[in-house]
Amino acid sequence: MKIFADTADIQQIKKFLDMGAIDGVTTNPTLLAKQAVDPAEQVEKIVKLVPGPVSVEVISTDYEGIVGEGKRIAELGDNAVVKAPMTQNGLRAVKALSHEGIKTNVTLVFSPSQSLLAAKAGATYVSPFIGRLDDIGQDGMSVVRQSLEIFRNNSLGTQLLVASIRHPLHVIESAKLGAHAATVPPDVIDKMFNHPLTETGLKRFLDDWELLGKKLGSSIAPYRN
Ligand code: E4P
Numbered sequence: 001m002k003i004f005a006d007t008a009d010i011q012q013i014k015k016f017l018d019m020g021a022i023d024g025v026t027t028n029p030t031l032l033a034k035q036a037v038d039p040a041e042q043v044e045k046i047v048k049l050v051p052g053p054v055s056v057e058v059i060s061t062d063y064e065g066i067v068g069e070g071k072r073i074a075e076l077g078d079n080a081v082v083k084a085p086m087t088q089n090g091l092r093a094v095k096a097l098s099h100e101g102i103k104t105n106v107t108l109v110f111s112p113s114q115s116l117l118a119a120k121a122g123a124t125y126v127s128p129f130i131g132r133l134d135d136i137g138q139d140g141m142s143v144v145r146q147s148l149e150i151f152r153n154n155s156l157g158t159q160l161l162v163a164s165i166r167h168p169l170h171v172i173e174s175a176k177l178g179a180h181a182a183t184v185p186p187d188v189i190d191k192m193f194n195h196p197l198t199e200t201g202l203k204r205f206l207d208d209w210e211l212l213g214k215k216l217g218s219s220i221a222p223y224r225n
Helices: 010-018 029-035 039-049 063-074 088-099 112-120 130-135 140-153 168-177 186-193 196-216
Strands: 002-006 024-026 054-057 080-085 104-109 125-128 159-162 181-184
Touching: 002 010, 002 186, 010 039, 010 186, 029 039, 039 054, 054 104, 063 080, 063 088, 080 088, 088 104, 088 112, 104 112, 112 125, 112 140, 125 140, 130 140, 140 159, 140 168, 159 168, 168 181, 168 186, 181 186
Parallel strands: 002 024, 002 181, 024 054, 054 080, 080 104, 104 125, 125 159, 159 181
Antiparallel strands: none
16 A cells, blocks of 8 residues: 655655655645645645655636646646545546546545545545544544445546545554555654554663673674774
8 A cells, every 4th residue: 555645744755755654745725734835836846856646736616727727736747646626526627637647636535425436537546534534423444445345346447545544543444455545644654653662672672782881891882883
């Protein structure tokens, strides 16, 4: 499963790229607003920095507007993915854009029927928002499970991109189900790295090493320069 960073923060993106943790990035108007800088410049920088797919969301809600914005977003780079809302105008625009070979990501998906329609429109990615479903007491992961089943049983080439992830378990469950990708906020990626036993284990190794140095009467670091 591919992991995308769900952020418009360039420092965080760089950090995860350097660790090989991420394959792409997703942005949205809220994430760009948090950066409080010119959004067009920020998006341009992210598209240049990231070798993999970068989703950039349109602001228009009418068909012509979405298509126009989508074409300009696609010109940012081969890795730019046009994010369009799960509306009738959105899907019409996705169909037109995908006919021109432009990659698309249908956002704000909350049900398997929406996933099916977005896939039929030719979307490259469909993004079910599982955390927001969990927030209202529904089972977000069930939309992932059902959408994947629909895509597989109907030979639909659309990739399921799990979105609105709240914790590492969401990522692991998505990977176990065979989702194509998950977009993960930086704080959740950090949590995926951490385990208290890793920290205490490392501390014990280093403490034992220091103890050995004390016994031998000198600090030992045979492989250091
Ligand atoms: C998806 O691409 C969205 O950017 C994102 O996952 C929304 O998640 P939220 O519910 O945390 O805002």
